[in-house]
Amino acid sequence: MILHRLQHLSAAIFARLRRALARAGAWIEARPKLAPWLYAESEKSRETRYREFNGWYFANFYEQEKMLADQPRMDFYHAAIRRHIQPGDRVIDLGTGTGILAAFAARRGAAKVYAIDHSEILRHARTLAAHNRIENVEFVASHSKDFVVDERVDVIVHEQMGDCLFDESMVANVSDLRDRLLKPGGLILPSRFELFCEPIKVTDRRVVPHLWELNVHGIDYSCLERNRPQEPEYYHLRSSDQSLVEHFLGEPEPILSVDLHTVIETEMPLELHLTRTVVHAGRLDGFAVFFRARVDEDLCLSSGPLDRGRAPHWGFRILRTDRDYFELGEILDFTLRVERWTDPESWRWSYGRRSAIVPGSPVPATVG
Numbered sequence: 001m002i003l004h005r006l007q008h009l010s011a012a013i014f015a016r017l018r019r020a021l022a023r024a025g026a027w028i029e030a031r032p033k034l035a036p037w038l039y040a041e042s043e044k045s046r047e048t049r050y051r052e053f054n055g056w057y058f059a060n061f062y063e064q065e066k067m068l069a070d071q072p073r074m075d076f077y078h079a080a081i082r083r084h085i086q087p088g089d090r091v092i093d094l095g096t097g098t099g100i101l102a103a104f105a106a107r108r109g110a111a112k113v114y115a116i117d118h119s120e121i122l123r124h125a126r127t128l129a130a131h132n133r134i135e136n137v138e139f140v141a142s143h144s145k146d147f148v149v150d151e152r153v154d155v156i157v158h159e160q161m162g163d164c165l166f167d168e169s170m171v172a173n174v175s176d177l178r179d180r181l182l183k184p185g186g187l188i189l190p191s192r193f194e195l196f197c198e199p200i201k202v203t204d205r206r207v208v209p210h211l212w213e214l215n216v217h218g219i220d221y222s223c224l225e226r227n228r229p230q231e232p233e234y235y236h237l238r239s240s241d242q243s244l245v246e247h248f249l250g251e252p253e254p255i256l257s258v259d260l261h262t263v264i265e266t267e268m269p270l271e272l273h274l275t276r277t278v279v280h281a282g283r284l285d286g287f288a289v290f291f292r293a294r295v296d297e298d299l300c301l302s303s304g305p306l307d308r309g310r311a312p313h314w315g316f317r318i319l320r321t322d323r324d325y326f327e328l329g330e331i332l333d334f335t336l337r338v339e340r341w342t343d344p345e346s347w348r349w350s351y352g353r354r355s356a357i358v359p360g361s362p363v364p365a366t367v368g
């Protein structure tokens with residue numbers, strides 16, 4: 001009895017200790033400036049490693065020119081800024097890159113634009129602004145979380161969307177500036193986002209089955225199923241090629257909607273479900289992850305593989321499944337479990353099927 005009580009007490013103490021350590025870890029993780037004091041190079045926090053990668057990735061012309069040549073993307077931002085930034089506004093351009101959104105805002109009549117970037121691309125942004133006689137822009141070589149200004153701003157403009165929407169830390173970066181430096185009632189441009197995870201069929205001539213699903217001229221690979229790769233990355237297919245996707249099996253609907261004016265990163269759901277009635281019968285190859293950003297009813301930016309006028313430089317991700325077939329009217333239930341929204345490799349997915357006529361509970365079929 002006494003032993004049992006002691007064990008209970010010890011377990012409770014250790015549970016508290018673990019919770020306190022987890023809280024301390026999260027606090028340190030959110031303050032990369034402390035990292036060199038606390039960690040050896042090899043132990044850098046995830047956020048520090050990501051900051052370094054991101055600054056390096058966007059430093060070269062190659063990434064910037066792909067984004068700038070993406071006409072639907074640039075038309076969307078140009079229209080959004082012309083419609084929603086008012087002459088006299090004070091603006092933060094979070095992640096200015098070559099300074100293009102800051103230049104649009106300045107030409108629209110912004111009184112002051114703080115154009116922030118932590119990458120070395122900023123020196124080219126300065127050259128470009130001088131060459132184009134862009135005034136009222138102050139370039140700030142800094143990570144946004146280290147940026148301070150004495151008067152709050154009217155607008156935050158940003159382009160922080162990754163292929164999987166959240167994988168460039170958009171929510172953390174924008175909400176940090178929102179909470180510290182945006183006026184009450186101020187505007188975030190764009191702010192409304194929809195994430196999609198739609199069941200798809202890949203175009204027949206493009207489909208690549210898993211190795212163990214193959215039979216190549218009578219050579220049967222099924223024996224290799226026991227060696228299925230365990231790395232989640234294997235089950236992700238990245239593409240920006242629209243011809244890869246033949247159709248969605250159901251009618252697309254967002255699996256998640258966020259508004260950056262109100263979202264709190266730590267309160268985002270980590271488990272999501274969707275149900276699709278199959279309207280295109282046939283093979284299921286996976287679930288396509290893409291996003292839409294909406295500024296007005298008639299002003300939308302999409303990375304959807306089947307959307308006309310999609311912004312072509314964004315890729316979309318296919319969360320692969322084993323080959324499966326669905327009949328017209330069957331119901332497909334999908335679950336996405338997320339450890340970190342910023343890290344698609346931490347996402348896991350499963351799906352099940354139900355007949356439309358005899359409802360029953362979904363049977364898990366594939367886990368990524």
Ligand SMILES: C[S@@+](CC[C@H](N)C(=O)[O-])C[C@H]1O[C@@H](n2cnc3c(N)ncnc32)[C@H](O)[C@@H]1O
Pocket residue numbers: 054055058059067068094095096097098099100101116117118119121142143144145158159160161173
């Ligand atoms: C997707 S690019 C967009 C560039 C530019 N705004 C445009 O629309 O062409 C994102 C830029 O944000 C910068 N960046 C990302 N996160 C940042 C942060 N938290 N603070 C400052 N710069 C950041 C990157 O270095 C990169 O230049």
